[in-house]
Amino acid sequence: MRYALYFTPPEHDPLSRAAAHWLGRDPFSGKTLPISPTDGFSYEELADLTADPQRYGFHATMKAPFSLAADCREGEFVDAVGRFCGKTSSFTIPSVVIGQLGHFxxxxxxxxxxxxxxxxxEIVEAFEPYRAPLSDGDVARRKPETLSETQRANLVRxxxxxxxxxxxxxxxxxGPVKAERAAAxxxxxxxxxxxxxxxxxxISGLALYVEKERGTPFTIHSWLPLSGA
Structure with missing residues (x-):
């Protein structure tokens, strides 16, 4: 079992609904949804391009997936997330746009x-005591040889x-979009x-996502509102 702290809007927020239909899966319910082909993109191409983000569910990473520390239990961790959200104020990003980061x-x-x-x-630091150390395999999967010095230090710390x-x-x-398809x-x-x-x-809440077994889809265990949301 792995856990992650992600931002996503509430379950019935219009953005959550739009993203679930775009990606073809609702992380709140765990249900798959039909992907609609559109001009210039077939069903097969869209399914391939959304396969990786579909597994994780619509989100922004705050605390990346991790196993709990040996001396920590799920209930203790969930309670800590609740306390953090209860004392942390909600806020608003002034404007969001479609952006390209590398090939995605x-x-x-x-x-x-x-x-x-x-x-x-603050989230990364607050929940560090609940994270089990990375295994050698976990570190290798991050391909540290491709990271900058700062990124490698972050991986270790x-x-x-x-x-x-x-x-x-x-x-x-x-997922990665070929250069010739990027404009479309x-x-x-x-x-x-x-x-x-x-x-x-x-930014009105924080979602606790869970991955029951490595490689399986992430689902939302709980969504907790921030103070004032």
């Missing part, structure tokens, strides 16, 4: 937003390379998510 597309802040960076760093100054908020919508995918996503692009995104 995601919903990202239009501009850097300091409160968001601070929120993510926090169990994940892309935290603290390396953190970039993104809600993944595709950007247009498609801007159309599919037109109701959310260029608009604020409220």
């Amino acid at each position: 597309f995601a919903l990202v802040p239009e501009q850097p937003f300091t409160p968001l960076q601070a929120f993510a760093a 926090w169990g994940y390379p892309y935290v603290m100054d390396e953190f970039r908020f993104h809600m993944t919508l595709t 995918m950007r247009d498609l996503l801007n159309g599919r998510f037109a109701d959310f692009v260029g608009r604020p995104l409220g």
